[in-house]
Amino acid sequence: MQPDAIIALRRQLHSHAEPGFLEYRTAWVILGTLRSLGVPATTGADAIDVTRIALPPTDAEQEAWARRAVESGAPADDVAWFREHGTAIIAELEGNRPGPTWGLRVDIDALPVDEETAEDHRPVAGGFRSTTPYMHACGHDAHAAIGLALADRLRDGDFAGRVRIMFQPAEEGVRGAQPMIDAGVARGVDRMLAVHLGGDLPTGTVVGGVTDAMATTKWTARFEGEAAHAAAAPEKGRHALAAAAQATLAILGLTRFAAADTRVNVGTFHADGSANIIPALATITYETRSTSNDVLADLNGRARAAVQGAAQMYGVTAETTAYGRAAVSQPDDVLLDELARAVAAVPAVTAFTPKGASGGGSDDAHLLIRAVQEAGGLGTYVFVGASNPAPHHHRRFDLDEDALVIAVDLLERLFRG
Numbered sequence: 583m584q585p586d587a588i589i590a591l592r593r594q595l596h597s598h599a600e601p602g603f604l605e606y607r608t609a610w611v612i613l614g615t616l617r618s619l620g621v622p623a624t625t626g627a628d629a630i631d632v633t634r635i636a637l638p639p640t641d642a643e644q645e646a647w648a649r650r651a652v653e654s655g656a657p658a659d660d661v662a663w664f665r666e667h668g669t670a671i672i673a674e675l676e677g678n679r680p681g682p683t684w685g686l687r688v689d690i691d692a693l694p695v696d697e698e699t700a701e702d703h704r705p706v707a708g709g710f711r712s713t714t715p716y717m718h719a720c721g722h723d724a725h726a727a728i729g730l731a732l733a734d735r736l737r738d739g740d741f742a743g744r745v746r747i748m749f750q751p752a753e754e755g756v757r758g759a760q761p762m763i764d765a766g767v768a769r770g771v772d773r774m775l776a777v778h779l780g781g782d783l784p785t786g787t788v789v790g791g792v793t794d795a796m797a798t799t800k801w802t803a804r805f806e807g808e809a810a811h812a813a814a815a816p817e818k819g820r821h822a823l824a825a826a827a828q829a830t831l832a833i834l835g836l837t838r839f840a841a842a843d844t845r846v847n848v849g850t851f852h853a854d855g856s857a858n859i860i861p862a863l864a865t866i867t868y869e870t871r872s873t874s875n876d877v878l879a880d881l882n883g884r885a886r887a888a889v890q891g892a893a894q895m896y897g898v899t900a901e902t903t904a905y906g907r908a909a910v911s912q913p914d915d916v917l918l919d920e921l922a923r924a925v926a927a928v929p930a931v932t933a934f935t936p937k938g939a940s941g942g943g944s945d946d947a948h949l950l951i952r953a954v955q956e957a958g959g960l961g962t963y964v965f966v967g968a969s970n971p972a973p974h975h976h977r978r979f980d981l982d983e984d985a986l987v988i989a990v991d992l993l994e995r996l997f998r999g
Contacts (some may be wrong), residue, residue, distance in 0.1 A: 791913020
């Protein structure tokens with residue numbers, strides 16, 4: 583696939599950005615492209631276990647995004663398939679000689695960001711600004727295009743082993759990798775990679791292995807009490823909102839750790855009722871993060887204790903549910919050495935750092951990397967600079983599209999050995 587075609591794919595995906603697990607049009611484009619290339623592709627239960635998705639989209643959300651996908655050109659039958667069976671897709675390419683099985687995760691979902699409308703924003707000037715309320719403000723459109731370009735280049739089979747390209751939904755919120763792992767996509771993988779563009783790095787820069795990612799868990803806590811008249815019979819009520827408020831403050835005040843960096847946040851707070859009613863229901867969402875998997879487990883336990891303690895204080899019940907998670911992984915030196923050799927064959931790479939920082943974000947691709955490492959394989963998370971003019975998740979986020987070609991050239995060289 584030539585550079586112009588790679589960029590055109592990225593722009594097509596950018597203009598139709600979709601949320602996690604609702605990437606119906608995106609999945610249709612990916613699957614259709616793979617089929618047109620003659621590349622074997624797997625969907626459905628062999629790509630993702632939809633029964634393992636925590637807090638899946640509501641029926642109303644599915645209906646709205648399915649309708650939008652059909653209106654933008656996706657066939658209704660294909661959209662219905664993805665709606666029922668999930669939007670994950672696996673492309674597997676066989677080499678012409680023995681060798682390892684490589685895994686490559688590329689994510690495909692977008693963010694609830696209203697994209698910039700000014701004419702100096704390149705997607706506006708180029709006519710590919712998002713037409714939906716979502717935006718590819720983290721480069722996942724580019725990642726999906728990279729995966730498709732690699733599938734095209736490697737379909738000649740002139741490499742050792744096999745390459746399994748995993749098009750993952752719902753990276754935002756770290757929800758998509760685990761149900762794909764539950765479907766078995768990491769089994770048999772010897773070397774697992776994830777690639778990410780941007781990172782506030784200049785085009786031409788490559789970091790072979792990110793070392794400062796944070797493990798995280800995303801939670802909901804639902805408090806259930808009993809409604810009562812706030813003036814006539816307040817003693818008969820059980821104040822769910824007050825319990826949720828107490829839990830919020832307790833979570834935000836959790837003890838920090840000497841052994842690792844930690845972060846906590848309460849992001850949403852909802853309660854029903856009115857000013858003269860003791861509220862019976864309240865829900866919060868919160869997250870925990872740490873640079874250590876073990877510290878995160880401890881932090882999660884403390885946060886659950888804070889929720890249950892607040893519930894007990896106000897005589898209500900509380901239920902916590904984890905709906906997303908990511909781990910910490912560290913790159914394997916063998917892969918970093920192989921990346922260094924591949925970099926040497928790509929003239930457009932002007933700076934290579936074997937290990938480096940990414941700003942401390944979280945990505946559930948590390949779950950895939952750890953799954954392979956724990957089974958005896960190798961893994962790393964690669965960053966490719968793209969001179970992004972605004973930070974990730976910002977409405978003016980964009981990429982130097984030359985970075986897509988650099989990433990494809992680098993990964994192709996790595997897989998061909």
